[in-house]
Amino acid sequence: MLQGLVSGLAAGGTYAALGLLLTAMYRLTATVNLAVAATGMAGVYVMAALAETGLPYGMAAVGGVAAGALTSAGCGAVMVRWFAGSGAQLRTAVSIAQLIGIIALAYILFGDTPRVLWNPAGAPVGTLAGVVVTWGTPALIALAVLIGGGTHLLLARTSLGLRLRAMAERPVTTELLGIGTRGPAVALWGAAGALAALVLLLVAPVRSSDILSLSMLIVPACAAALAGGLTRLPGALLGGLALGLLEGLLAGSAAVREYRDAVPFAAILLLLLWSRRGEVWDAAR
Amino acid sequence: MPPADRAVRWGLAVLALAFLAYGMATALPAYWVFLAMSAVISGVLLQSLGVIAGQAGMVSLCQAAFAAIGAWSTAQLNLWGVPGGLYVWLPLAGLAAVPFGLLIGLPALRLRGVHLAIVTLGFAATVDIVLAAASFPGVDLGLSVGRPAGLSSERQYFLFCVGVFALVAVALAVVRRTRFGATWRALRESERATAAAGTSVPGAKLSAFAVSSFIAGLSGALLAGQLGMLLARNFDPGQSLTAYAVAVMAGAHHAEGALIGGALGVLVAELLRRFGIPQQWANVVFAVGAIQAFTQGAGISDALRAALRRRGGRRLPVAPVPLVDKAVPQAATGTALLITGLSVRYGQVAAVQDVGLEVLAGSVHGLVGPNGAGKSSLVDAITGFTACTGAVELAGHDLNGRPAHLRARAGLRRTFQQDRVPTGLTAGEYLRFAARRPLTARDLAEALGDLVAVDPGRTIADLDVGTRRLLEVAGALLARPALAVLDEPAAGLGHAETERLGRWLRAAPERFGCAVLLIEHDLDLVRAVCSRVSVMDFGRVIAEGPPAEVFADPRVLRAYLGEEVTA
Numbered sequence: 001m002l003q004g005l006v007s008g009l010a011a012g013g014t015y016a017a018l019g020l021l022l023t024a025m026y027r028l029t030a031t032v033n034l035a036v037a038a039t040g041m042a043g044v045y046v047m048a049a050l051a052e053t054g055l056p057y058g059m060a061a062v063g064g065v066a067a068g069a070l071t072s073a074g075c076g077a078v079m080v081r082w083f084a085g086s087g088a089q090l091r092t093a094v095s096i097a098q099l100i101g102i103i104a105l106a107y108i109l110f111g112d113t114p115r116v117l118w119n120p121a122g123a124p125v126g127t128l129a130g131v132v133v134t135w136g137t138p139a140l141i142a143l144a145v146l147i148g149g150g151t152h153l154l155l156a157r158t159s160l161g162l163r164l165r166a167m168a169e170r171p172v173t174t175e176l177l178g179i180g181t182r183g184p185a186v187a188l189w190g191a192a193g194a195l196a197a198l199v200l201l202l203v204a205p206v207r208s209s210d211i212l213s214l215s216m217l218i219v220p221a222c223a224a225a226l227a228g229g230l231t232r233l234p235g236a237l238l239g240g241l242a243l244g245l246l247e248g249l250l251a252g253s254a255a256v257r258e259y260r261d262a263v264p265f266a267a268i269l270l271l272l273l274w275s276r277r278g279e280v281w282d283a284a285r
Numbered sequence: 286m287p288p289a290d291r292a293v294r295w296g297l298a299v300l301a302l303a304f305l306a307y308g309m310a311t312a313l314p315a316y317w318v319f320l321a322m323s324a325v326i327s328g329v330l331l332q333s334l335g336v337i338a339g340q341a342g343m344v345s346l347c348q349a350a351f352a353a354i355g356a357w358s359t360a361q362l363n364l365w366g367v368p369g370g371l372y373v374w375l376p377l378a379g380l381a382a383v384p385f386g387l388l389i390g391l392p393a394l395r396l397r398g399v400h401l402a403i404v405t406l407g408f409a410a411t412v413d414i415v416l417a418a419a420s421f422p423g424v425d426l427g428l429s430v431g432r433p434a435g436l437s438s439e440r441q442y443f444l445f446c447v448g449v450f451a452l453v454a455v456a457l458a459v460v461r462r463t464r465f466g467a468t469w470r471a472l473r474e475s476e477r478a479t480a481a482a483g484t485s486v487p488g489a490k491l492s493a494f495a496v497s498s499f500i501a502g503l504s505g506a507l508l509a510g511q512l513g514m515l516l517a518r519n520f521d522p523g524q525s526l527t528a529y530a531v532a533v534m535a536g537a538h539h540a541e542g543a544l545i546g547g548a549l550g551v552l553v554a555e556l557l558r559r560f561g562i563p564q565q566w567a568n569v570v571f572a573v574g575a576i577q578a579f580t581q582g583a584g585i586s587d588a589l590r591a592a593l594r595r596r597g598g599r600r601l602p603v604a605p606v607p608l609v610d611k612a613v614p615q616a617a618t619g620t621a622l623l624i625t626g627l628s629v630r631y632g633q634v635a636a637v638q639d640v641g642l643e644v645l646a647g648s649v650h651g652l653v654g655p656n657g658a659g660k661s662s663l664v665d666a667i668t669g670f671t672a673c674t675g676a677v678e679l680a681g682h683d684l685n686g687r688p689a690h691l692r693a694r695a696g697l698r699r700t701f702q703q704d705r706v707p708t709g710l711t712a713g714e715y716l717r718f719a720a721r722r723p724l725t726a727r728d729l730a731e732a733l734g735d736l737v738a739v740d741p742g743r744t745i746a747d748l749d750v751g752t753r754r755l756l757e758v759a760g761a762l763l764a765r766p767a768l769a770v771l772d773e774p775a776a777g778l779g780h781a782e783t784e785r786l787g788r789w790l791r792a793a794p795e796r797f798g799c800a801v802l803l804i805e806h807d808l809d810l811v812r813a814v815c816s817r818v819s820v821m822d823f824g825r826v827i828a829e830g831p832p833a834e835v836f837a838d839p840r841v842l843r844a845y846l847g848e849e850v851t852a
Binding site: 026078082087088092094098103104107216219223226262264265268272276 | 344346392395396397398399400402403404406407408410411414415418476477521522523526527529530533563565566567568569571572573575576579580670
């Protein structure tokens with residue numbers, strides 16, 4: 001049982017990091033960016049392509065992170081240009097179209113053979129409950145905490161965070177106040193893409209690394225974000241970790257191992273039914 | 286267009302399409318028949334999205350999963366050798382998907398927007414995982430789904446698919462013209478307005494999910510019959526996502542949109558194949574097309590219909606019909622609404638405190654007060670949109686504990702301060718939807734009377750906010766409720782419109798046999814229309830009586846003008 005928990009830590013870090021990215025983007029851009037894992041996937045595949053040309057891993061990884069940032073910034077530019085005044089549902093629907101586009105372009109550019117990726121954090125850091133823990137696990141959890149902490153500071157302590165929050169809630173009013181938020185908003189999308197690429201660079205070598213699987217990491221990420229009601233950072237962090245640990249536990253049981261990937265859906269349903277139990281109407285008044 | 290003309294046109298269109306389908310089945314090479322079949326089958330799937338996403342406005346990213354359940358059921362029925370073949374399996378497969386549709390619909394009762402998108406995506410991923418782990422029935426044995434006599438050739442099966450598509454299209458077109466169909470489009474705009482028109486929001490959502498999953502199940506069964514052997518890959522979450530994008534791009538809430546979407550999917554793929562371009566470019570096209578449709582707020586089918594309407598000439602403005610004095614239901618006597626000891630609290634804030642109010646049957650009663658006085662909270666409370674303590678009686682019947690839509694059906698109607706008239710309906714459809722009773726064209730013309738000049742065939746999206754507001758008022762009164770609560774109906778209206786509204790409201794109790802509770806900031810309108818007025822401030826009623834007396838009350842002046850009372 002303890003073994004299961006330890007082996008689920010890496011997955012937990014992944015879900016928490018992506019869930020925090022979703023939460024941060026929802027608060028700052030009023031979009032549940034369903035394409036966030038796909039932008040990270042784009043980064044991973046660009047890294048792999050660069051590495052194949054003989055570039056050392058470090059430089060290829062920098063290229064991959066830059067590609068993730070560019071992809072995400074492109075999505076953000078579309079959002080800012082045409083959907084600045086739209087509601088969260090429409091913006092999320094747009095991100096679905098972007099998700100499809102990114103996956104399709106990735107298949108076109110990189111083909112559908114999964115890559116064998118070098119694991120930058122594959123070295124063992126120690127043994128816990130009989131399970132060898134690689135550097136990837138603490139790195140992912142640290143990354144998650146960094147994303148959470150960084151977002152918190154941005155939101156609470158900086159004037160840029162204040163502007164972005166205003167933009168997310170009332171874009172037109174914010175513009176009318178003479179606050180130009182388009183540039184920062186696109187930069188924010190870019191940063192989210194870079195972070196997603198960083199997360200996926202750590203994760204892809206130890207999971208199935210095909211394009212669709214990596215992009216669909218968005219499902220457990222959504223479950224993690226929902227644990228924080230899409231707005232609370234600590235909730236997303238804990239939710240992601242809990243989800244990973246639960247998956248690790250279930251992987252130990254032969255009866256449910258095949259279906260353990262269905263856990264996020266069950267988690268999503270339960271979390272939503274609980275957190276929304278009181279809400280009845282679509283608008284406050 | 287008169288109904289007879291319309292029927293003839295529809296008939297001709299159906300006949301032409303039937304000939305086209307038959308011609309395609311006989312004349313096209315086998316390969317193209319197969320492609321056309323694929324187009325029609327995905328057209329059926331897109332129609333299912335047309336209901337849930339196009340009409341009801343809910344983001345569903347699991348339609349391929351519903352189709353997978355239909356296909357799985359078909360394969361299982363085939364394995365069991367259930368008699369009747371696809372003719373019987375098809376509706377059964379559709380029905381098999383319905384419980385899953387309802388399962389997803391149940392959380393949707395409280396979820397909407399982004400949350401629903403996440404739930405449906407999660408469901409799609411889960412079905413994919415389960416299918417990948419447990420293959421389709423019969424696949425291990427090499428048993429493919431068989432076709433019954435009469436459908437064995439590809440050409441026959443193509444015509445069968447066309448038939449199913451057409452049946453679904455006609456059924457949806459018929460439903461669309463009913464009040465039930467209007468419910469889905471109203472839901473898309475505002476749940477509160479839907480409930481205020483006496484329609485159960487949970488019922489509307491669940492029915493949309495049930496119908497949509499049934500149609501998606503049909504498409505899965507058709508695909509099972511087309512391919513014989515099924516793979517999980519045919520229904521992976523990517524398929525659901527693409528279907529959503531294509532449905533948005535093509536405007537699948539119209540049958541022709543679904544067909545165009547299905548055809549586009551096949552044609553683009555075929556063109557790419559011929560030119561040796563990777564197949565995935567098709568999805569890039571759909572992604573861009575969907576984003577383009579989102580920027581326009583309309584898909585291909587909407588654009589086509591708009592172009593046809595333009596060609597058909599602009600509609601002429603309709604002149605107001607003079608008010609006809611006609612024997613209408615007698616204004617009832619007694620009390621329409623009796624509120625006692627009503628309080629509304631939001632956490633620590635008491636928005637309404639111990640309010641009592643009586644509205645006499647057949648009267649227009651004004652409710653005024655400064656912003657934040659608790660007027661709208663009071664309206665929300667009596668119409669069932671906010672929890673409250675105290676008693677609400679409508680014409681002697683206790684309304685406590687009843688949900689909003691049942692209060693509306695019991696005869697307590699309301700309008701909203703915000704523009705909540707569903708823009709997807711025409712003016713006539715909206716009035717019938719709101720009235721919950723059959724209305725003739727004459728009824729409509731008379732009710733709109735000298736209130737507002739609007740052609741019942743105009744789409745509400747094309748109307749200005751003032752006209753929508755007046756339509757909402759007319760709709761609430763056309764329902765002939767015991768009491769209509771109008772929340773700031775004159776906000777945003779011009780002077781002339783407000784005067785027209787005032788005249789119309791004065792006549793309303795007698796014409797529609799109802800009482801009116803009018804919440805308004807325009808005190809001239811209140812003076813002109815109301816027989817009694819209640820004034821609220823800080824959550825309490827501070828004065829009540831005939832307008833002339835009430836507006837001379839020093840407490841009222843202080844509440845409104847901040848004047849000190851010099852006693």
